[in-house]
Every structure is written in structure tokens, then in C-alpha cells.
Amino acid sequence: MTTNIAYDQTVAQRMNHRERMVSSAVALFRERGVAGTALSDVVEHSGAPRGSIYHYFPDGKAQLAREATAHAGRLLDELITRWLARHGPAATIERIVEMFRRQLRDTDFASGCPVAAGALESGDAPAARATAGEAFASWETTLSTALQAHGHAPHRADTLASLIVCAIEGAIIVAKAQRDMRPLDRVAEELTTLLRAEE
Amino acid sequence: MTTNIAYDQTVAQRMNHRERMVSSAVALFRERGVAGTALSDVVEHSGAPRGSIYHYFPDGKAQLAREATAHAGRLLDELITRWLARHGPAATIERIVEMFRRQLRDTDFASGCPVAAGALESGDAPAARATAGEAFASWETTLSTALQAHGHAPHRADTLASLIVCAIEGAIIVAKAQRDMRPLDRVAEELTTLLRAEE
Numbered sequence: 303m304t305t306n307i308a309y310d311q312t313v314a315q316r317m318n319h320r321e322r323m324v325s326s327a328v329a330l331f332r333e334r335g336v337a338g339t340a341l342s343d344v345v346e347h348s349g350a351p352r353g354s355i356y357h358y359f360p361d362g363k364a365q366l367a368r369e370a371t372a373h374a375g376r377l378l379d380e381l382i383t384r385w386l387a388r389h390g391p392a393a394t395i396e397r398i399v400e401m402f403r404r405q406l407r408d409t410d411f412a413s414g415c416p417v418a419a420g421a422l423e424s425g426d427a428p429a430a431r432a433t434a435g436e437a438f439a440s441w442e443t444t445l446s447t448a449l450q451a452h453g454h455a456p457h458r459a460d461t462l463a464s465l466i467v468c469a470i471e472g473a474i475i476v477a478k479a480q481r482d483m484r485p486l487d488r489v490a491e492e493l494t495t496l497l498r499a500e501e
Numbered sequence: 502m503t504t505n506i507a508y509d510q511t512v513a514q515r516m517n518h519r520e521r522m523v524s525s526a527v528a529l530f531r532e533r534g535v536a537g538t539a540l541s542d543v544v545e546h547s548g549a550p551r552g553s554i555y556h557y558f559p560d561g562k563a564q565l566a567r568e569a570t571a572h573a574g575r576l577l578d579e580l581i582t583r584w585l586a587r588h589g590p591a592a593t594i595e596r597i598v599e600m601f602r603r604q605l606r607d608t609d610f611a612s613g614c615p616v617a618a619g620a621l622e623s624g625d626a627p628a629a630r631a632t633a634g635e636a637f638a639s640w641e642t643t644l645s646t647a648l649q650a651h652g653h654a655p656h657r658a659d660t661l662a663s664l665i666v667c668a669i670e671g672a673i674i675v676a677k678a679q680r681d682m683r684p685l686d687r688v689a690e691e692l693t694t695l696l697r698a699e700e
Contacts, residue, residue, distance in 0.1 A: 475670055
């Protein structure tokens, strides 16, 4: 029993290190980009033992970037799915925008969208870009499905879903560059007006 | 006279080196990001003499990133201004999107928006980010002015202008990640429908 508890604790601690490294990677990539983040920064941020990163991520930064992007994409998809079911499309857009607004405010405009960080990777971690593409596609599908349930024809639901994802992603980048929430405010106003006019 | 010609040629060549370095920086940054581009890559791409980069850009990468971002922002603003005057807002959006579509097609989805590259810089070249913010603002102002000339009230013209800039910037990133033109096609369809419905 003692052996099992010790074993379980070791496994739990390892899982913990691995998960902590993924969430540290998400936090650092969204602030500095993948190319701008060193693996040693991730190790330090996560508090994991030095040298452990290649134990958990044998392919190094490429693997970590891919997993961090997928992880962030999944979390956001779950959130959007829940908000759409509870509040409908227009109010969901307000919530998504408010979430990113708060993130930008809390980090002095440093921390943007973690999936966009993967999307912008072209050097060490090309697979992160494809993973980001899949995450964007999953949000588009989730939004389109909800828009169809709210009466939009399939093609229109698809184009609106892409507009929502692209406009919010772009607004985060423009807001960061301008150190100003206006792009997010304006995009939210246009998108919610558009959706409410057709509800 | 001979001296003057020789002097003029030297000045022209220097200008040429400097300009070539800026356009090489634009080309490389939009493909690899600022953090993913080494100064030596810019020198090599431009064909300028090794070691000359600190002669022209004493602040190094920070200065080059700032100038490349400003240069790209100005060129795009001039283009948008000309298209708006000749073709009006909806057709201008189609042209902007077609320009980026062609760029993505010609580079196998590698080369996105050069101003976004500056916007995403957080490490070596923080001033590039602010310069990108100014470029985005100049496009927003150019578009808003044209939308007001086409009958939109000032506040609405501002929100529409931001939506256009943010949606296209986001669509370029999503299209790159998905290796698919659909995000750009869909955003163009939604934006032009929106503008034409109100013309």
C-alpha cells in the first residue's frame, strides 16, 4: 500500500509537472510568441525540474508548442460551447470579447490569444500552426452549429462564424499594438448588432 | 563633375542598400515574424554588404523592425486610399482581400501581413508594435473617412472601419494556419454584403 501511495504520488507529481509545463507554455507563448520563448523560460515558469522538459516532451519546443496550442484551443472551444448553449450567439460574443479585454487589461496589453501564438509560428514548431488551424476550425464549427440552431442557413452560418473568429482574433492583435481596447469594443458592437438584427 | 557623379552614385547605392534592407526586412518579417528573423538573414536577402546593417540601422533589429513596419503600413495606406477613391468601400475590400489571397497563394501560405508581423513583436523590437498600432489606426481613419463620404454617420463609420481592418487581419492569420483561403473568402463576403446593403 505504502508503495502504491508513493507510486501514485510520483505519477501525480509527474502529471502535475507535465500539465504545469503546458500551461506555462500557453502563458508565455501568448505573451512573447513561440519564437520569442525559450524552453528554459517554460521550465522556470512552471517550477519543473531543469532537464525534465525533454523527458515529457521528447520533441522539445515543437511538441510543447503543438500541445499548448491544442490545449488552449480545446479550453476555449469548451467555453464557447457552454456560453452558446446558455446565452446564445450575440451574448457569447460579448463574453468572448470581455474575456480577452480582461486578459489584455490584466497584463498591460501583453497577453493575447494563445492559439494565435501557435498560428504565427513558422520556425521551430511548424506543427503548432496546423494545430492552431484546427482550433480555429473547431470554433468556426461550434459557432456555425449554434447560428444554424438560431435560424441561419448553413452557408450564412459558416460565413458569419468565420467573420466572428477572424474579427476577434484581429481585434486582439490591433488592440495589443494600439494599447487600446477600442478595436475589441468596436468589433463586438458590429458583430452583436449584426447578429441581433437577424435574430 | 566626375566627382559629383561618383558621389551621386555612391549616395544612390547607399540609399539603394538601405531601401533594399527595409524591403528585405518586410519580406522576411511577414514570413517568419520579427523574432524568427535574424539580422544576418536580412543582410543576405538584400545583398547588402555584410556589416553594413549597423551603419544604416545603428539601433539594429529594433530600428529595422520599426522602419519596415512603418514602410509597409504607409504603402498599404496609399493603396487603400487610391482604391477607395476609385472604386468605393465594398470593391476596395475585395481588392485588399484579393491582394493578400494572391500573396498567400504565391508563397504557399507563408507570407501574411507585414504590419501584423510588427504588431506581434514583443522581444527585441517593442517599438515595432507601437508603429504597427499607428499603421492600423491610419487604415482605420482612411476607411472611416471614405465610409463617412459614402453616407455613414461618424461613429458607425469608425466601428465599421475597425471591423474591416480586424476581420481581414484575423482572416490572414486563420487562412495561414488552415492553409485555406476560406477565411478570407468568407470575411470578404460578409463585409461586402454588409457595406452594399447600406450603400
